[in-house]
Amino acid sequence: MSKISQIIDKNRFLLLFLTLFIAIFVAFFIWIKIGIKIESMDFNRFKISQLYIKLDNKITLKAKNINILPDNNEQNSSKSTLELIHYMKWIDMLFNKIELTNISIGDQKSYFIYTDNKFNFDNNDIYINANLARQNRNLNLSINQINLKDFNTTFSGYLELNFYDEIHKFRGKFNSYELQGDINLNIDNDILSYEVANVTAPTIKQFIDALANAINLNSEIKNWIYGYIVASDYRLEIFKGKFNLNSSDLSISELYGKASANAPIVKFHPNVAAATASSVTVTFKNSNLIFDIKDATYENAKANVGLSINNLDSNPNLILDINTTSLYNESINNILKAYDINIPILQNSGTLNSNICLNIDLSDIKVKADGEFVLNNSTLDIAGANFHSNHAKIILKDDKITIKDSHIKNDIFDANFSAFINTSDQNAKFDSKFNSIIIPDLIDIKNLDDNITLDFKDDAIIKSKILGYDINLSQPITINIPSITPLKPYSKLINDLNLTKADIKITTNDFKNITARVNDANFNLPIISKKDGNYTDDNFTIEISDIIAIKSHSGIINSTIIDGQINIFLDSAKINIESNSIKGDFDKNIKFIANNSVLNVVDINRTVKFDHFSGSKNKDELKFDGEFDGGYISITEGKDILKAKGNGISATTVNDILDLNTFSEGIFGLKVIGKNSKNFKASLELKDTYLKDYKIYNQLLAFLDSIPSLLIFKVPDFNNKGFSVQDGIIRLQRIDDNLTIHAIDIKGASADIVGSGGINLSTNDIDITLELKLLKDASTIIDKIPLVNHILLGKDRSISTVITISGTIDKPDIKTQVITDVLTTPFSIIKNTLTLPFVIFD
Numbered sequence: 001m002s003k004i005s006q007i008i009d010k011n012r013f014l015l016l017f018l019t020l021f022i023a024i025f026v027a028f029f030i031w032i033k034i035g036i037k038i039e040s041m042d043f044n045r046f047k048i049s050q051l052y053i054k055l056d057n058k059i060t061l062k063a064k065n066i067n068i069l070p071d072n073n074e075q076n077s078s079k080s081t082l083e084l085i086h087y088m089k090w091i092d093m094l095f096n097k098i099e100l101t102n103i104s105i106g107d108q109k110s111y112f113i114y115t116d117n118k119f120n121f122d123n124n125d126i127y128i129n130a131n132l133a134r135q136n137r138n139l140n141l142s143i144n145q146i147n148l149k150d151f152n153t154t155f156s157g158y159l160e161l162n163f164y165d166e167i168h169k170f171r172g173k174f175n176s177y178e179l180q181g182d183i184n185l186n187i188d189n190d191i192l193s194y195e196v197a198n199v200t201a202p203t204i205k206q207f208i209d210a211l212a213n214a215i216n217l218n219s220e221i222k223n224w225i226y227g228y229i230v231a232s233d234y235r236l237e238i239f240k241g242k243f244n245l246n247s248s249d250l251s252i253s254e255l256y257g258k259a260s261a262n263a264p265i266v267k268f269h270p271n272v273a274a275a276t277a278s279s280v281t282v283t284f285k286n287s288n289l290i291f292d293i294k295d296a297t298y299e300n301a302k303a304n305v306g307l308s309i310n311n312l313d314s315n316p317n318l319i320l321d322i323n324t325t326s327l328y329n330e331s332i333n334n335i336l337k338a339y340d341i342n343i344p345i346l347q348n349s350g351t352l353n354s355n356i357c358l359n360i361d362l363s364d365i366k367v368k369a370d371g372e373f374v375l376n377n378s379t380l381d382i383a384g385a386n387f388h389s390n391h392a393k394i395i396l397k398d399d400k401i402t403i404k405d406s407h408i409k410n411d412i413f414d415a416n417f418s419a420f421i422n423t424s425d426q427n428a429k430f431d432s433k434f435n436s437i438i439i440p441d442l443i444d445i446k447n448l449d450d451n452i453t454l455d456f457k458d459d460a461i462i463k464s465k466i467l468g469y470d471i472n473l474s475q476p477i478t479i480n481i482p483s484i485t486p487l488k489p490y491s492k493l494i495n496d497l498n499l500t501k502a503d504i505k506i507t508t509n510d511f512k513n514i515t516a517r518v519n520d521a522n523f524n525l526p527i528i529s530k531k532d533g534n535y536t537d538d539n540f541t542i543e544i545s546d547i548i549a550i551k552s553h554s555g556i557i558n559s560t561i562i563d564g565q566i567n568i569f570l571d572s573a574k575i576n577i578e579s580n581s582i583k584g585d586f587d588k589n590i591k592f593i594a595n596n597s598v599l600n601v602v603d604i605n606r607t608v609k610f611d612h613f614s615g616s617k618n619k620d621e622l623k624f625d626g627e628f629d630g631g632y633i634s635i636t637e638g639k640d641i642l643k644a645k646g647n648g649i650s651a652t653t654v655n656d657i658l659d660l661n662t663f664s665e666g667i668f669g670l671k672v673i674g675k676n677s678k679n680f681k682a683s684l685e686l687k688d689t690y691l692k693d694y695k696i697y698n699q700l701l702a703f704l705d706s707i708p709s710l711l712i713f714k715v716p717d718f719n720n721k722g723f724s725v726q727d728g729i730i731r732l733q734r735i736d737d738n739l740t741i742h743a744i745d746i747k748g749a750s751a752d753i754v755g756s757g758g759i760n761l762s763t764n765d766i767d768i769t770l771e772l773k774l775l776k777d778a779s780t781i782i783d784k785i786p787l788v789n790h791i792l793l794g795k796d797r798s799i800s801t802v803i804t805i806s807g808t809i810d811k812p813d814i815k816t817q818v819i820t821d822v823l824t825t826p827f828s829i830i831k832n833t834l835t836l837p838f839v840i841f842d
Contacts, residue, residue, distance in 0.1 A: 045069040058096035070106035088139060088161065092117060092132050125149055130159070137164040143172060151210055152177055177206040181236060192243040199236035199259075220362040221289075221316060224309055228268070229291070231261030231280060239284070252313040257284035266293065266305070268320060269338035273299055273331060287313045301326030309362070318360040328352055328373055339367040342423050342456070343401060345394070348386070350378025356396070371396030382460075382473070386410065386510065399424040411511050413437040421454070428454035437490075445490040479506035498524035514544035528557055529574045570594035576602050590617040599626075601677070608653055628653055633670065642680050644672035651689055664690040664722055678737070684730040691746065691753075692722025724748050737762035744770070757805070764809040773800040 038051040050064035091098075091114060098114040103123075110123030121128040127147040133140045141159040148154075157172015170185035174196075181199030185192060201207070208226040211217060239257035243250060264280040267273075275298035283290045291307035298305075306321035324332070328347040332354070336343060339358060352375045359368040373394040380387045392406035401421035408415055414435040421428035430452035437445035451465040460473040468486045472478040481487070481504040488494050501522040508514040518540040529535040539553040548561035558569040566588055573594060578601065593614040600607045613626035621638035631648025649670055651663035666689020674680025728746035732739060739759040746753040757768025807813035 056096060059094055060097045061095060062097075062099040064101060066100060066103045068103070068105045070108075091119070092134055092139065138162050143170075151214060152206075155183065157183070177210060178203050179207050179234075179236075187245070190245045192245055193240070194243065195238065195240035196236060197238045199234075199239075201234045202232060203230075204234050205230075218316060218362055220318065220360075220365065221309055221312065224291075224307075224318065225282075225289070228270075229264050229266050229280065231264035233262040235260050253287050255284055255287070258282070264293065266296070266307075268335050271338045272334045275299075275303070275305065277305075287311055298322075298324075298326075299329075299331035301331070316362040318358075318362055320356075320358040320360070322354075322356045324354055325352060326354075327378075328354060328375065332356075336369070339369070341367065341369055341396070341399060342426065343394075343396070343421070346381040347375060348379040348381060350389070351376045352378070368398050369396055370398075380408070382408075401428075412439060417452075426455065426457040428456075430454065442493055443487060443491050476507045476509045477511070479508075480504075481506070500524075512545065514542075516540075516542040516544070518542065527576055528570070529576065530556065530572065532572070535573070565589045565591065568592040570597050572596050574598040574600055576600045578602050588617070589619075592616070631667070635672075637676070640675045642672060642674045642676050644670060644682075646670040654684065662691060664692050666690070666725065674734075679735055681733045682731070684732070686725050686728035686730065686746065689725045689728075690722030691725055691728075723751075723753065734761075741768065759809070766805055766807060766809055766812060768805040770803045770805065771800055772803060 036051070036053045038048075040049045041047070041051060045068065047067040048063055048065065050062075052060070052062040054060045095114060098112060098119075100112045103110045103112065108123055108125075110121065112121045113119060117132045119128070119130060119132065126149060127145065129144040130146075131142040131144070133142070139161040141161070143155060143157050143159055146155040153174060153176035155170075155172055155174045157170055159172075160169045162168060166187075166189060168185075168187040170183070172183055174181065174183045178201040179199050180201070182197045184195045184197075186194075204226050208222060212219070212222040236257070236259040239255075239259070241251060241255040258281070260279060260281045262279050264277050266275040266277060266280075268275065275296055277293045277297070278295040280294070281292040283292070287310070289309040289312065293305045293307060296303045296305040301324060303322050303324035303326065306319070306323075308319045310317055310319065322332075322335075326332070327350070328345070330346055333343060333346060336356070339360070352373060354371065354373040356371040357369070359370075360366070371394075373392075373396075375389065375392050375394075378389045378392070380389050380392075387408045387410045389409075390407040392408070393404045394406075395402040395404065399422065401419075401423060403417070403419040403421070406417055406419070408417065415432050416435065417430045417432040419428055419430040432450050432452050434445060434448040434450060437443055437448065448466065450467065453463045453465075455461045455463075456473075462471040462473065464470070466486065468483055469479060469481045472480075481502075484491075484494055484499060484502050484504070488499075493499075499521065501520060503519045504516060505519070506514060506516045520537070521540060522537050524536060535556060538556065541551045541553075543549040546562075548559075550557075550559040552558060555571050556573050557571075560567045568590060570592065571594070575594070575597065577599070591614075593612075594610065595612050596610075597613070598607060598609050599613070608626070608628070610626045610628045613624060615622065615624035615635075617623075621636070624633075624635040624637075626633050626635075629648070629650040629652075631646060631650065631653070633644060633646030633649060633653075636643040647669045649668040651666050651668065654663055654668045654670065655661055663686070667687045668689070669685035671683045672680050673682075723746070725746050725748060728744070730744050730746075731742045733742060734740070737760055739761055741755070741757050741759070744753060744755045752773045753770055754773070755768060755770035757766070757770075759766050759768075801816055804815050805812050806815075
């Protein structure tokens with residue numbers, strides 16, 4: 001007994017505790033069976049009011065308000081979800097009813113009601129309505145509705161919770177924005193496997209916008225899923241993956257999805273036009289999003305388009321691959337321009353095989369480009385200028401372009417070349433072989449090697465190393481030729497004009513309508529000079545279209561060329577020509593008009609001043625009409641023909657035309673017919689002029705003074721100006737250098753001169769016979785005249801003598817003929833003069 005007492009004594013405190021615990025438990029049990037009501041309970045981080053707990057066969061729990069201070073320690077929401085699932089196995093086992101009408105955790109308000117195996121839960125983020133059913137070790141939930149409020153997504157279906165194997169399954173349907181379909185979820189050892197299938201939607205815009213905001217999706221990736229590609233009738237065949245609820249690892253590499261859509265509209269960049277297709281299939285696999293675009297059409301051109309977004313789990317990049325046989329036009333070029341790749345070439349016609357691949361780093365939108373373009377028989381636009389190309393191969397590598405085996409030509413040049421273009425620096429270098437550079441009548445270049453540069457930072461500018469020109473290809477196109485020296489070996493015109501210096505600027509929009517300005521031109525024109533001086537410098541404006549118009553700033557020379565006919569307009573000019581130039585091989589048709597100008601025939605040293613003249617040159621014929629000093633002259637000269645007619649001609653002009661120094665003052669009429677200026681017949685009419693070859697005339701006066709018997713013939717008609725002529729006619733003929741004077745019939749105030757003869761123009765030999773006749777009655781002086789053998793007394797009692805002039809023009813020899821030799825000579829001369837057939841001059 002004492003032993004037992006000792007044991008009890010030793011354990012009296014334990015017994016006391018057990019007794020107290022049992023008493024409290026029994027009291028609590030009796031209390032909870034009756035029902036516990038607590039008006040308010042306040043703990044450090046927890047506050048509850050109107051709490052009611054009652055135990056029947058299960059617990060009934062009610063609370064009006066529960067306030068819980070939020071825990072600042074962040075907790076993995078996925079792990080919390082997993083813990084919540086574990087707690088759910090106790091709900092139907094322990095509780096008969098739960099009513100928590102107002103639960104506040106910070107700003108989050110919610111309520112939870114469970115009764116009759118039905119529960120509702122609602123807060124700011126989620127609403128759940130479900131029925132619970134216990135089946136062996138499983139807790140099954142029939143989900144009437146789960147609404148994820150922030151994501152506008154609703155689920156319904158069947159949830160099976162297996163707490164023994166910790167394997168949980170959900171089979172159901174969902175609606176999210178425009179999407180609806182089937183969803184399956186499995187949780188096995190903290191791994192959530194999900195699969196979405198049979199999803200249809202007319203659009204996915206709102207869903208993708210919400211998804212991008214929820215998971216901070218890269219904006220470029222988001223736009224390529226929806227934005228750059230917009231379609232109708234979306235279908236998601238399957239989307240599945242796994243999620244680690246402990247680590248929140250999405251396991252992107254294990255994601256797989258496949259979707260399709262009809263009639264997609266694809267924008268390769270926000271700044272370019274959209275492409276269309278019949279359908280698009282999108283596959284997500286191995287962290288890559290692959291787009292299979294069917295029957296793509298871009299700007300009415302068919303293309304094979306490959307598109308993928310790769311490495312979504314690390315450094316995402318986009319691959320855009322376009323293959324097409326359509327022209328490389330502005331539409332395709334705009335795609336590259338949108339990614340800052342500027343190729344200054346467009347194709348307007350021809351054939352093309354092209355492949356463009358863009359690799360875009362979606363983290364910084366850096367672009368790598370690869371492309372190859374093979375074109376044939378094409379019309380190209382290079383920086384705004386049109387060209388034709390038989391063939392070319394263009395290789396694009398990032399911002400570098402290589403052109404190989406290429407040909408190009410336009411209305412001016414034909415060339416083969418290779419080139420290297422740096423699109424980032426916006427410059428290019430061309431190694432060119434010019435087969436030809438031809439500007440009609442100006443430049444003719446064959447087989448020239450040249451190094452050409454192209455700078456297109458602002459305006460596209462081409463520069464030539466060998467020829468020294470530069471071309472600005474912006475509209476209008478401007479060609480600047482600061483020096484003509486490099487062009488001289490290739491320009492017959494520059495050399496013919498003795499052009500030593502010029503600054504040339506050419507503008508054109510299409511190389512068909514051209515304006516050229518030639519400034520500070522220095523030259524030595526063999527044909528044209530100023531009337532009163534040298535013509536060695538001027539500025540010119542040249543307009544080239546269907547009509548070519550040339551204007552000098554001085555106004556000395558202007559010209560137009562219309563349908564191959566050249567029209568020349570001269571003012572205050574001196575024109576230097578050769579008499580036989582008409583016989584040259586001249587295939588141009590020319591019309592000319594000149595005012596206040598001089599015509600100089602170089603080879604026969606004749607110069608004629610004109611107030612105005614005009615004419616034409618057609619093949620081998622020249623027509624000329626000139627006006628001077630109130631008179632006119634008309635000339636037609638061609639192959640083996642020369643015709644001239646004039647009236648009111650001055651003495652100076654006659655001397656110039658006939659290459660004589662014979663007349664002074666007066667008015668003349670002229671008729672000429674023959675083969676050329678050295679073979680012709682002429683009739684010259686004289687009025688109120690003076691006949692005065694100085695050497696011959698002075699010698700004649702000295703001769704008359706030396707013979708007393710001839711002093712009678714020194715009448716007033718012989719004066720310091722020459723022999724005074726009131727009217728007269730001279731008929732002559734030239735054959736090469738022999739000038740034959742068929743007749744001279746000159747009437748003065750008191751004397752007449754008739755005669756004939758000839759002059760050799762090459763030796764200046766002269767042989768002329770003249771009869772001087774006093775035009776008055778000789779009866780008053782006949783007795784005073786000595787009887788000499790060189791004076792004749794006419795029947796009309798006039799007095800005459802015959803004089804021969806020989807020697808040369810510079811040293812004439814003048815004599816009188818003896819009476820016996822010339823008894824009939826004067827009458828023969830006069831007769832010949834009067835009866836010479838004039839028809840030969842018609």
